[in-house]
Amino acid sequence: MKRRKSKTEDQQQAIEKEVQSNPLNFTGNLSIDLDRIRSEIGQNGDVHIREFKIGSLNARAALIFIDGLADTEIINNNILRSLMSVDDQDCEKNRNIETSTRERLSTHMLLIGKVNETSNIQSFDTAILAGSAGLLVEGTAIGFVLDVAKAKTRNIEEPLSESLVRGPRVGFVEQLSDNTALLRNLSKTQDLAINTFKVGTKIKKDLAIVYMRDIVDPQLLEEVIQRIQTINIDNLPESGYVEQLIEDNQFSPFPQIQNTERPDRVMGAILEGRVGILLDGTPFALILPVTFNMLLQSPEDYYERWISGTLIRMLRYLAAFIALFGPSLYIAFSSFHQGLIPTKLAISIAASREGVPFPPLIEALIMEISIEILREAGLRLPKPVGQSLGIVGGLIVGEAAVQAGIVSPIMVIVVAVTAISSFTLPHYSIGITIRFLRFVVMLFSAVYGLYGVVLFVLLLCTHLVKLKSFNVPYLSPAVPYQLSDLKDFLIRAPLSMMKRRPKLMHTQESKRK
Amino acid sequence: MTKQKFDQITTPQTVVIISNFILGIGILTLPRTVTEKVKTPDGWITIILGGITALLVAIIMVKLAERFPGKSIFQYSNEITGKVIGSVVSLCIIIYYLTLSSFELRAMSETTRLFLLQGTPNWAIILPFIWIGLYLITGGINPIARMFEIVFPITILFFLLVMFLGIKVFDINNLRPVMGMGVMPVMKGLTTTSLSFVGFEIILIIYMYMKEPTRALKATVIGLSISLVFYCVTFIMVIGALSIDGAVTQTWPVLTFIRSFEISGLFVERFDSLLLVIWIMQLFTTFAVCYYAAALGLSHIFNKNINLFIYGLAPLIYIVSMMPRNINEMFQLGSVIGNFTLYFFSCVPVLLLLISLMRGKQS
Numbered sequence: 001m002k003r004r005k006s007k008t009e010d011q012q013q014a015i016e017k018e019v020q021s022n023p024l025n026f027t028g029n030l031s032i033d034l035d036r037i038r039s040e041i042g043q044n045g046d047v048h049i050r051e052f053k054i055g056s057l058n059a060r061a062a063l064i065f066i067d068g069l070a071d072t073e074i075i076n077n078n079i080l081r082s083l084m085s086v087d088d089q090d091c092e093k094n095r096n097i098e099t100s101t102r103e104r105l106s107t108h109m110l111l112i113g114k115v116n117e118t119s120n121i122q123s124f125d126t127a128i129l130a131g132s133a134g135l136l137v138e139g140t141a142i143g144f145v146l147d148v149a150k151a152k153t154r155n156i157e158e159p160l161s162e163s164l165v166r167g168p169r170v171g172f173v174e175q176l177s178d179n180t181a182l183l184r185n186l187s188k189t190q191d192l193a194i195n196t197f198k199v200g201t202k203i204k205k206d207l208a209i210v211y212m213r214d215i216v217d218p219q220l221l222e223e224v225i226q227r228i229q230t231i232n233i234d235n236l237p238e239s240g241y242v243e244q245l246i247e248d249n250q251f252s253p254f255p256q257i258q259n260t261e262r263p264d265r266v267m268g269a270i271l272e273g274r275v276g277i278l279l280d281g282t283p284f285a286l287i288l289p290v291t292f293n294m295l296l297q298s299p300e301d302y303y304e305r306w307i308s309g310t311l312i313r314m315l316r317y318l319a320a321f322i323a324l325f326g327p328s329l330y331i332a333f334s335s336f337h338q339g340l341i342p343t344k345l346a347i348s349i350a351a352s353r354e355g356v357p358f359p360p361l362i363e364a365l366i367m368e369i370s371i372e373i374l375r376e377a378g379l380r381l382p383k384p385v386g387q388s389l390g391i392v393g394g395l396i397v398g399e400a401a402v403q404a405g406i407v408s409p410i411m412v413i414v415v416a417v418t419a420i421s422s423f424t425l426p427h428y429s430i431g432i433t434i435r436f437l438r439f440v441v442m443l444f445s446a447v448y449g450l451y452g453v454v455l456f457v458l459l460l461c462t463h464l465v466k467l468k469s470f471n472v473p474y475l476s477p478a479v480p481y482q483l484s485d486l487k488d489f490l491i492r493a494p495l496s497m498m499k500r501r502p503k504l505m506h507t508q509e510s511k512r513k
Numbered sequence: 514m515t516k517q518k519f520d521q522i523t524t525p526q527t528v529v530i531i532s533n534f535i536l537g538i539g540i541l542t543l544p545r546t547v548t549e550k551v552k553t554p555d556g557w558i559t560i561i562l563g564g565i566t567a568l569l570v571a572i573i574m575v576k577l578a579e580r581f582p583g584k585s586i587f588q589y590s591n592e593i594t595g596k597v598i599g600s601v602v603s604l605c606i607i608i609y610y611l612t613l614s615s616f617e618l619r620a621m622s623e624t625t626r627l628f629l630l631q632g633t634p635n636w637a638i639i640l641p642f643i644w645i646g647l648y649l650i651t652g653g654i655n656p657i658a659r660m661f662e663i664v665f666p667i668t669i670l671f672f673l674l675v676m677f678l679g680i681k682v683f684d685i686n687n688l689r690p691v692m693g694m695g696v697m698p699v700m701k702g703l704t705t706t707s708l709s710f711v712g713f714e715i716i717l718i719i720y721m722y723m724k725e726p727t728r729a730l731k732a733t734v735i736g737l738s739i740s741l742v743f744y745c746v747t748f749i750m751v752i753g754a755l756s757i758d759g760a761v762t763q764t765w766p767v768l769t770f771i772r773s774f775e776i777s778g779l780f781v782e783r784f785d786s787l788l789l790v791i792w793i794m795q796l797f798t799t800f801a802v803c804y805y806a807a808a809l810g811l812s813h814i815f816n817k818n819i820n821l822f823i824y825g826l827a828p829l830i831y832i833v834s835m836m837p838r839n840i841n842e843m844f845q846l847g848s849v850i851g852n853f854t855l856y857f858f859s860c861v862p863v864l865l866l867l868i869s870l871m872r873g874k875q876s
Contacts, residue, residue, distance in 0.1 A: 479663050
């Protein structure tokens with residue numbers, strides 16, 4: 001008795017020694033390993049530990065999984081059922097053929113696609129927390145990671161922020177694997193490369209870089225990877241974090257990385273030699289490098305015939321111009337340079353401003369700020385309410401303000417046209433930039449008139465020519481001149497004429513095949 | 514995308530810089546200054562001859578610069594003539610660019626006051642302009658070149674449009690007779706017209722930045738030719754519309770010419786102020802490159818970081834630009850700069866080239 005006791009003590013000591021010498025690995029002793037897992041993640045209410053006996057091996061085992069993340073149906077039908085059933089024939093066979101427990105488990109009993117093995121407790125825990133089920137078997141110093149993660153995903157829908165009249169009704173979702181699958185689906189070619197990284201110091205998130213292996217400029221790729229590796233933040237809840245952490249100039253009002261929910265847009269961009277970034281947990285993919293004209297383009301420009309594509313694109317440039325300069329030009333012409341506009345128009349402006357107590361700047365500020373408030377309010381409210389708010393705000397307040405003599409009717413027209421123009425911008429982020437800059441240029445023009453507008457244009461151009469997105473000048477292909485790329489700038493040339501990829505991307509393969 | 518030792522500019526950028534720089538200040542006053550000297554409608558012949566003269570000087574400059582690739586004139590003037598004379602030459606160039614940029618600022622300010630902002634003090638117009646220029650040139654030569662590329666097509670298109678609209682007030686009889694008084698009047702204006710091509714000497718400085726230095730000559734010739742065509746078209750249109758007597762009496766004959774017609778039915782009836790707006794943008798680029806050239810010169814002489822001189826020069830440029838008391842003194846300053854340019858840039862590059870050939874200096 002005494003002797004036996006001492007023997008078990010010896011065993012215990014040996015195990016403890018091993019635990020101490022290699023604290024991260026499994027020991028093979030089920031109760032000790034389970035205790036360690038319990039102490040690490042088991043105290044959480046959502047971690048389930050199911051202990052049972054493997055029928056055909058007659059060995060104790062434990063299955064650890066997280067409620068809601070792991071698919072219980074698969075666990076019940078494909079794992080527990082096969083493990084726990086006692087098949088005499090099987091037992092007989094097992095006894096005859098001398099194979100390890102490990103091999104028998106994965107070749108005969110685990111009826112699922114992905115089974116990984118690990119001897120490290122830490123990675124075992126991480127996998128369980130990511131949704132896999134962990135299996136421990138008495139006498140085996142290895143943890144089996146069974147991929148039974150149930151994808152919590154929503155249906156693929158058309159993206160709300162970038163809806164098109166013509167084009168695929170497909171948008172990214174939150175699950176990274178779904179998103180990469182969408183891209184794979186669009187290009188069934190071996191050249192589509194999807195590299196995944198783990199980013200975030202505390203909460204590690206999957207981030208995928210997608211590009212065309214035979215097109216992308218290797219230097220660009222190197223730069224992107226290098227910048228992604230410098231990301232040092234505890235958590236990345238949205239791709240906006242990635243964008244802000246890797247962009248060139250964080251003080252610029254202009255977005256230097258494009259975000260999109262549309263797989264077709266990402267696909268088009270990477271076929272031009274750009275790089276896409278997908279982050280797990282957000283439907284917004286990033287495209288880089290970006291140039292200014294890309295932010296005013298829509299995939300529809302390419303889906304429609306080239307004439308309509310060109311015309312609509314030009315219309316959009318015009319709208320962007322109005323959205324930026326509308327109110328400031330009104331201020332400049334009505335308060336500084338009445339002589340520049342036709343006399344009759346000048347008179348009608350002056351007549352409509354009669355009785356308005358404020359100078360044009362204040363008048364414009366009142367209207368512009370209230371329309372920005374309306375827009376922001378309409379965005380937060382539920383949809384039907386938001387629409388009626390727009391009507392109430394836009395029509396009634398505008399009408400009342402004119403009747404009360406606070407603003408002139410022409411000002412209301414200018415503000416309304418400006419606001420509508422800014423809605424034509426196909427990107428929300430460039431829209432915000434232009435809305436913000438509109439106020440800056442209004443101040444410039446209130447101080448200096450037309451000269452102020454020119455000063456602002458100079459300042460804006462100066463900023464834009466200095467700005468680069470991943471070493472690509474922001475205003476290219478307009479400046480520096482790249483004549484062959486201008487076919488896809490102001491105009492959208494017929495597809496048969498656009499046989500080459502943009503030169504500014506320095507692609508490996510210049511011809512579209 | 515490769516990391517370069519320093520910024521480089523492409524050949525089209527060089528062309529644009531040269532022709533835009535030349536057009537910068539001359540174009541609005543050219544018809545008056547030429548006609549004052551020539552006194553016959555043959556000014557356009559003078560302009561062509563002046564352009565050819567300028568071209569010869571430009572070729573000498575390119576030949577000089579080609580002997581020292583990767584270096585600016587501030588560096589190789591030392592190598593050719595020794596430290597003392599070289600520094601004097603460099604200093605002259607720096608002072609020239611400094612004064613030129615101040616003059617351009619003041620000219621811009623005076624014109625803006627006349628046409629857009631009556632009663633606004635000069636300092637209020639000049640200061641924000643300097644600040645934006647400073648912001649641009651801290652980025653180096655590349656953003657400056659790109660800025661030129663933005664402004665150049667806008668200027669050209671708008672200018673051509675305005676000239677085209679002016680056809681209805683154009684009268685060919687104002688340009689007759691050709692050579693009615695013989696060749697002498699044409700020759701009299703040669704100095705003035707050659708001077709109006711001032712600006713091409715920037716090739717001495719931007720040559721070191723060129724990506725393809727072998728095309729420098731071609732770029733200079735194209736740049737000069739573009740401005741030559743522009744000068745001729747402008748002169749012919751303005752004299753055709755205003756006649757020589759009308760052009761001489763106007764301070765800004767080109768703007769007067771544009772004022773002389775109205776296109777009704779459009780949102781904007783008069784184009785003079787709009788042309789002025791475009792011209793301000795063009796002047797901005799010219800100003801910026803002068804400013805940059807001066808700062809670059811100082812940084813090469815003293816071998817210090819250029820940013821130091823960029824910030825240091827800003828107040829100096831402001832002070833110099835405020836020195837003329839009125840618009841007449843401003844034009845006097847302009848003619849002083851012009852005379853200096855004439856003697857300095859027609860002699861010094863030739864001398865430098867000869868000395869370097871004799872001493873066999875080449876890097």
